[in-house]
Amino acid sequence: MVHTRVRFRLPDGTFRWLARSARDIVADDGSVRRRVSGWRDIDDVVTAERAVMASEARYRLIAEHSSDIVLSWDRNGRIDWVSPSISSILGWPAHEVIGRTPASLVHPDDLVSMPASQRDAYARGARDGRGEARYATADGNWRWMTRAGKPLVSDRGEPLGGVLALHDFESEHQALELLRFQATHDGLTELTNRHEFLARLTTMLGSNRRSEDRMAVMFIDIDGLKDLNDTYGHGAGDKAIVHVAQQIAGQVRAGDLAARLGGDEFVAALRDLREVSDAESVALAILDSITEPLTLEEEGVTLTLSLSLSIGLTVAKPGEDPDTVLRRADRALYRAKREGGAQLITYDAAHDDGLPSVDVRDIERRARARHVT
Numbered sequence: 001m002v003h004t005r006v007r008f009r010l011p012d013g014t015f016r017w018l019a020r021s022a023r024d025i026v027a028d029d030g031s032v033r034r035r036v037s038g039w040r041d042i043d044d045v046v047t048a049e050r051a052v053m054a055s056e057a058r059y060r061l062i063a064e065h066s067s068d069i070v071l072s073w074d075r076n077g078r079i080d081w082v083s084p085s086i087s088s089i090l091g092w093p094a095h096e097v098i099g100r101t102p103a104s105l106v107h108p109d110d111l112v113s114m115p116a117s118q119r120d121a122y123a124r125g126a127r128d129g130r131g132e133a134r135y136a137t138a139d140g141n142w143r144w145m146t147r148a149g150k151p152l153v154s155d156r157g158e159p160l161g162g163v164l165a166l167h168d169f170e171s172e173h174q175a176l177e178l179l180r181f182q183a184t185h186d187g188l189t190e191l192t193n194r195h196e197f198l199a200r201l202t203t204m205l206g207s208n209r210r211s212e213d214r215m216a217v218m219f220i221d222i223d224g225l226k227d228l229n230d231t232y233g234h235g236a237g238d239k240a241i242v243h244v245a246q247q248i249a250g251q252v253r254a255g256d257l258a259a260r261l262g263g264d265e266f267v268a269a270l271r272d273l274r275e276v277s278d279a280e281s282v283a284l285a286i287l288d289s290i291t292e293p294l295t296l297e298e299e300g301v302t303l304t305l306s307l308s309l310s311i312g313l314t315v316a317k318p319g320e321d322p323d324t325v326l327r328r329a330d331r332a333l334y335r336a337k338r339e340g341g342a343q344l345i346t347y348d349a350a351h352d353d354g355l356p357s358v359d360v361r362d363i364e365r366r367a368r369a370r371h372v373t
Contacts, residue, residue, distance in 0.1 A: 017046040069166040091138030107134035144173035186260040189245035197259035215316040216279035219333040222264040223308045223341040247289035308342035
């Protein structure tokens with residue numbers, strides 16, 4: 001059987017594609033006695049095929065000159081084509097990713113964060129929809145990319161492969177992370193800010209349910225900062241605040257939380273304590289960390305400052321209300337300041353005697369009023 005495609009001229013001068021099938025009728029001696037041919041109009045089929053080829057050519061042209069990465073995978077979930085832009089964005093030569101799955105380029109933590117069904121689909125190259133993830137670069141680093149993927153299936157629902165477009169999102173991601181950091185951290189010291197601390201403290205206290213584990217909260221105040229500001233200026237005061245913040249951050253443990261409420265007031269939450277003395281040890285280490293004089297330059301003048309801190313400490317009971325805990329820590333701090341400062345006072349009920357009632361909103365207002373930055 002012979003199959004050919006030919007164009008026939010029509011009476012109006014146009015051409016039309018026809019498919020010819022021919023079969024020879026052979027005699028017993030092997031000679032061809034006659035040939036039988038059949039003709040079928042395939043002009044619409046050829047037109048459709050050429051439209052698909054033109055569309056694929058346009059797609060490849062766009063993909064190859066796009067600033068985004070475009071790749072396709074086959075029915076086995078393996079990359080079978082990738083645009084040249086992968087070299088300039090991720091540093092990979094195209095031939096080094098051919099045959100890999102799209103998921104093999106994704107950071108493991110970003111795959112883990114996906115729901116199981118989506119993760120499995122992504123591993124097969126069949127991830128649909130949009131999202132963000134870190135993709136491996138050829139030099140061993142990671143780069144944030146947005147993805148838009150589309151699996152392709154047959155009319156019977158069988159996987160045929162798919163297409164994935166990746167857009168470089170690294171600069172935008174860094175900008176968003178900076179905004180998130182600025183929204184949750186103090187601009188001068190880079191410690192957690194007041195609002196973020198109160199939100200996280202609520203979560204920490206809510207998870208502190210086991211009776212054998214304890215939490216502690218301490219208020220920390222720089223003694224005499226107002227006099228320092230009045231004498232040497234707010235620039236020197238700011239440097240003193242930054243110095244104290246660094247010492248606090250250096251003494252709290254991994255998993256603890258330190259914050260600046262504002263002005264000269266700091267706060268820290270210590271978790272997973274076995275004894276009150278564990279928290280007191282951290283507080284005493286903070287006190288000891290600033291015993292050495294602080295030397296700094298201010299307007300061409302070398303200043304040597306002696307700083308001291310007052311610390312009020314209280315232990316939090318499992319599931320206790322944050323306002324109650326903060327109120328007790330503030331009362332202990334008030335006692336430490338009233339007794340001359342430069343010391344740690346751990347709260348006990350006797351500290352309530354003769355002290356005015358304190359509301360957490362008063363603590364926040366006081367911190368804002370004493371804000372010096």
